[in-house]
Amino acid sequence: MDVGIILSIIISMVFVNNFVLSKFLGLCPFLGVSRNIKPAISMGMAVIFVMTLSGLLTWLVYRFVLLPLGLVYLRTIVFILVIASFVQFAEMVILKKSPALYRALGIYLPLITTNCAVLGVTVLNIDTFFVNGKSLPGGLVLTLLQSFFAGIGFTLALLLMAGIRERLDLADVPKSLRGVPIAFIVASLMSLAFMGFNGFRF
Amino acid sequence: MDMKKTLKEFTKGILRENPVFVIALGLCPTLAVSVSLENALGMGLAASFVLLFSNLLISAIRNIVPARIRIPCFIVVIASFVTIVELLMAAFSPQLARQLGIFVPLIVVNCIILGRAESFASRNTVFLSVLDGLGMGLGFTLALSLIAVIREFLGSGKILGHVLFESFPPATIMILAPGALLTMGLLIGLINLITSRNKG
Amino acid sequence: MQNKLSLSISPHIRKKESITRIMWTVFLCLLPSGIAGIFIFGIRSLWIIFACISTAMLTEALILFLRHKKLAIADGSAALTGLLLAYNLPSTFPVWMACVGSFFAIAVCKQAFGGLGRNIFNPALAGRAFLVIAWPKYMVSFSKPFIYVDSITAATPLNLLKQGRIESIQQAGLDYFDMFLGNRGGCIGEVCIACLILGAIFLLWRRIISWHIPASFITTLALLTFFLGGPQVGQADVLFSIMAGGVVLGAFFMATDYVTSALTDKGKLIFGFGCGLLTFIIRKWGGYPEGVSFAILIMNATVPLLDRFCSPRIYGYEKNT
Numbered sequence: 192m193d194v195g196i197i198l199s200i201i202i203s204m205v206f207v208n209n210f211v212l213s214k215f216l217g218l219c220p221f222l223g224v225s226r227n228i229k230p231a232i233s234m235g236m237a238v239i240f241v242m243t244l245s246g247l248l249t250w251l252v253y254r255f256v257l258l259p260l261g262l263v264y265l266r267t268i269v270f271i272l273v274i275a276s277f278v279q280f281a282e283m284v285i286l287k288k289s290p291a292l293y294r295a296l297g298i299y300l301p302l303i304t305t306n307c308a309v310l311g312v313t314v315l316n317i318d319t320f321f322v323n324g325k326s327l328p329g330g331l332v333l334t335l336l337q338s339f340f341a342g343i344g345f346t347l348a349l350l351l352m353a354g355i356r357e358r359l360d361l362a363d364v365p366k367s368l369r370g371v372p373i374a375f376i377v378a379s380l381m382s383l384a385f386m387g388f389n390g391f392r393f
Numbered sequence: 394m395d396m397k398k399t400l401k402e403f404t405k406g407i408l409r410e411n412p413v414f415v416i417a418l419g420l421c422p423t424l425a426v427s428v429s430l431e432n433a434l435g436m437g438l439a440a441s442f443v444l445l446f447s448n449l450l451i452s453a454i455r456n457i458v459p460a461r462i463r464i465p466c467f468i469v470v471i472a473s474f475v476t477i478v479e480l481l482m483a484a485f486s487p488q489l490a491r492q493l494g495i496f497v498p499l500i501v502v503n504c505i506i507l508g509r510a511e512s513f514a515s516r517n518t519v520f521l522s523v524l525d526g527l528g529m530g531l532g533f534t535l536a537l538s539l540i541a542v543i544r545e546f547l548g549s550g551k552i553l554g555h556v557l558f559e560s561f562p563p564a565t566i567m568i569l570a571p572g573a574l575l576t577m578g579l580l581i582g583l584i585n586l587i588t589s590r591n592k593g
Numbered sequence: 594m595q596n597k598l599s600l601s602i603s604p605h606i607r608k609k610e611s612i613t614r615i616m617w618t619v620f621l622c623l624l625p626s627g628i629a630g631i632f633i634f635g636i637r638s639l640w641i642i643f644a645c646i647s648t649a650m651l652t653e654a655l656i657l658f659l660r661h662k663k664l665a666i667a668d669g670s671a672a673l674t675g676l677l678l679a680y681n682l683p684s685t686f687p688v689w690m691a692c693v694g695s696f697f698a699i700a701v702c703k704q705a706f707g708g709l710g711r712n713i714f715n716p717a718l719a720g721r722a723f724l725v726i727a728w729p730k731y732m733v734s735f736s737k738p739f740i741y742v743d744s745i746t747a748a749t750p751l752n753l754l755k756q757g758r759i760e761s762i763q764q765a766g767l768d769y770f771d772m773f774l775g776n777r778g779g780c781i782g783e784v785c786i787a788c789l790i791l792g793a794i795f796l797l798w799r800r801i802i803s804w805h806i807p808a809s810f811i812t813t814l815a816l817l818t819f820f821l822g823g824p825q826v827g828q829a830d831v832l833f834s835i836m837a838g839g840v841v842l843g844a845f846f847m848a849t850d851y852v853t854s855a856l857t858d859k860g861k862l863i864f865g866f867g868c869g870l871l872t873f874i875i876r877k878w879g880g881y882p883e884g885v886s887f888a889i890l891i892m893n894a895t896v897p898l899l900d901r902f903c904s905p906r907i908y909g910y911e912k913n914t
Contacts, residue, residue: 202878213570215424219504222420228901264480267498268472275465307421307502314495354897355713363707365660367585368578375578376705380714381894383571383722387871387887390880564693564727571726575701 197336202391204340210308211348212382217308221349222374224299231353235346237299239339241281242312245274246338247331249313254326263324270313278303312341351381402521406528412505413536414584421503423537424573426496430553433541434534435489439482439497441530443474444506448514448526450474455515467510468501475501505533543576544568612709615801616669622792623676623846629775629785633738634684638781642679644688648695649675656704670709674698677717680782680842681886682724683735690728694720714893715853718843718886725881735778749778751838755882772836783839793845805861806854806868807844811835813869822877840872843885853893860896860903867892 210216217238224234249270257263282300286293303309316337320330327333355377364373406412413423426436447470458466479497482490490497500506509529514522546552548567566572631638653671657664666672675695682691698720703712725732735749750767753759767777775785783789796802815831822829835841848854848868855864868888875884 212574215421215570215573216499218420218424228898264476267476267479267501268469271468271472271501272465275468307499310502311421311495311499314498318495350898351894354901355894357901358713358897359706359711362711364711365582365705365707367589368582368705372578372582372585373705375574375581376701377713379571379574379578380702380719380890382574383566383719383726384714384887384890384894386569386571386722386726387875387881387884387891388879391878392880562728562730565729566723566727569726571723 196333199391200333200336201340202388204337205344205347206385206388207391209344209348209382209385210311210341211345212378212385214311216311217306217345220299220303220306220308221345221352221378222371225349225352225356225374227357228350228353230299231349232346234299235342235349237303238306238308238345239342241274241278241300241303242309242342242345243335243339244281245277245309245313246316246334248273248277250316250320250331250334253317253321254330258321258324266314266317271310274309274313308341308345312338315341348378348381352377399521399524403524403528406525406530406532407535408532410529411532411536412508412529413533414581420577421496421499423533423540424570424577426493427537427541427544427573427576428568429545429549429551430538430541432489432492433537435482435486436493436496437530437534437537439478439493440500440503440506440533441527442478443471443500444509444530444533445523445526446474447471447506447510448522449519451510452514452517452519452522458515463515464507464511467507467515471506471510472501505529540573540576540580543580544572548572612670613668616673618799618801619796619846620669620673620676622795623673623680623782625788625791626782626785626842627676627680629788630680630684630781633775633784634736634781638679638684640688641682641684641686641691641781642676644691645679645682645695646672646675648692649678649699652696652699653704656700657708660704662708665709668709671699671703674703674716674720677782677847678720681717681721681780681839683732683779684781685734685736686724686731690724690731693727694724697723710852712852713896714890715847715850718847718890718893721886722890725886735780737778738776738784749838749882750833751876751882752778754837755876769832769836772833780839783842786836786841789841789845793841796845802845802849803858803861805858806848806865809862809865810844810848810868810872811840813866814840814873817869817873821873834876838876838883839885843889844868847886848889848892853896855896855899855903857900857903857905860899863899863903864892864896867895 204210208214211218211221220234220238224230252269252273253263253266257266257269262269278300282293285300316334319337320327320333352374356374359373359377368376413420426432447467450470451467454466475498478500479490482493482497509525513525517525542552544567546557547564548569550556550561550563564572567576627638627642631642649671650666654664654666657666675698678695678698679691682694698716702714702716702719703709706712733752748756750759750772771777773786775787777784793802793807797804815835818829818831818834820826822831822834844865848865855861868885871888871891872884875881875887881887
């Protein structure tokens with residue numbers, strides 16, 4: 192595996208194909224939890240955690256259960272169940288092991304189950320790293336990388352957005368644009384800026 | 394049950410409680426597939442199908458399902474219908490399936506569908522839930538189509554793939570991500586402006 | 594007399610500078626470069642500059658009127674935005690498209706956020722980025738200097754570099770003096786480095802802009818180019834990378850915009866470093882030959898966070914309280 196592929200995945204997931212700003216995945220939490228910086232950080236951490244491990248789990252399930260049994264068409268149902276039970280499990284473990292972490296991430300975990308970014312990354316992993324029903328060499332590592340940096344990209348967008356929205360609270364935004372519409376316009380301009388990385392080739 | 398109230402359950406989803414513009418739900422598919430009117434109609438149809446049948450089934454089983462595990466049950470119901478749509482679409486319109494790509498399986502996590510299941514279908518009769526599902530589906534499809542028409546016209550100079558008139562070089566940005574977010578923001582702003590004017 | 598007795602919170606020491614004065618000073622400092630651009634690329638450049646400025650001012654006036662606000666278009670901020678946008682366009686660019694970009698810059702990037710002082714992104718750069726992505730074809734057709742015929746187009750030195758056709762400035766048939774005076778393909782206001790530096794020195798002297806952002810921007814870009822730009826360390830043409838494209842215009846006149854750049858000195862240094870780093874990455878590995886405008890826009894988005902985490906400690910308090 193060479194550095195080029197890894198760097199390309201990083202830039203692609205964080206900037207070019209940023210989940211929120213270019214694929215529109217996870218827009219609901221992006222708009223909902225971006226009012227202040229502190230919760231945005233917690234939410235971001237939770238998303239990175241869940242995305243990475245869900246990516247890993249679903250890859251294993253797909254590779255060693257669905258593919259050999261010829262149940263590929265059940266992908267959607269199985270993945271959503273895997274994610275939901277994983278989140279549920281993670282919530283219980285964190286509550287037991289680290290109440291402090293639970294207080295920081297706790298309320299965000301259930302929200303993540305229905306976060307389309309998580310299901311999105313798992314489906315995307317399968318679409319990119321399986322060709323004609325065969326896993327690409329190194330697919331597991333690439334999957335982990337792609338899932339992790341998709342989470343980083345989401346968190347970056349969320350953090351920038353939270354900083355901007357905190358500042359916009361003080362601005363005299365036209366009444367009909369306040370709240371969700373101006374958030375969309377900010378997202379549009381951020382996505383415009385991120386397009387500078389289009390055509391990235393290492 | 395009087396006729397007027399029944400009708401209201403149907404029409405509310407189209408205007409007053411439009412899932413996309415007013416409640417700002419179900420945004421991911423809205424923006425991603427609104428590149429062209431054709432995609433938007435396909436997605437609208439698929440989501441409406443899932444919405445209708447999941448509302449129907451969930452309201453039918455609402456008294457059997459224990460309250461504590463209702464959400465996982467709803468998700469399984471929804472995911473099953475999404476899988477049916479996925480398979481139907483791949484069989485009858487493979488081209489559309491390819492264009493919508495990842496966003497067909499993602500109907501599962503569309504907040505509109507789980508939202509309606511939780512807030513309406515699990516508390517109302519089958520008949521009302523079906524009406525609600527139809528209305529919400531129609532509202533969703535209309536909103537999606539509105540965004541798609543604007544983006545397709547400005548971004549590729551066409552409507553439904555047909556060139557109307559050759560007047561200006563299309564602004565590619567409108568069919569890319571920033572154009573989608575911008576259209577959405579300005580449309581919601583416009584709707585806010587109109588509703589605040591109407592209220593006086 | 595009455596005004597002098599009014600009570601207010603600190604700071605109490607005031608300079609004579611007002612927003613209007615600063616804006617028009619920057620505007621004046623930019624003018625030589627524009628005149629050079631008109632001289633180099635022909636009269637068409639003037640129409641583009643004129644169209645951008647008038648659209649910007651009209652849009653500003655219209656929106657302020659619709660929002661029942663004071664018609665403060667004489668403060669020069671809209672005119673400056675229009676001028677900067679025009680400077681970032683090639684002279685062959687269709688005039689009506691330039692107007693669309695100018696409208697977008699003022700209406701969406703400035704007034705939607707509440708007007709002067711509230712915008713997050715630099716309006717002129719956002720307008721340019723909008724045009725690059727909306728009509729990419731028109732943004733890359735540059736006319737040859739001193740030919741004055743629209744149909745003859747020349748690739749910019751950076752374009753040639755991106756396509757791998759040249760490795761140094763000599764192969765482009767130019768020398769540093771050409772680059773310095775502006776005898777090359779490029780956008781209207783970015784080619785004449787001499788005029789830009791003249792204006793920049795004046796602004797630095799009058800303390801209207803501080804040195805932090807331009808210095809860290811250009812140093813970062815130069816160091817990265819030196820170490821990573823060429824096939825081997827030190828082989829890349831550092832001076833060329835600084836003079837090519839919009840680095841000078843961007844570093845001195847756009848990255849230093851008060852509203853959209855960091856407040857503290859430390860924040861400014863980080864801001865400039867980020868601009869340089871991103872510019873280098875986009876130039877070296879990105880799809881576009883020039884990355885200055887995108888780099889500054891991305892850093893604009895980080896400014897609220899930079900201000901938050903680089904804010905000075907409150908006097909009398911321990912660190913980490």
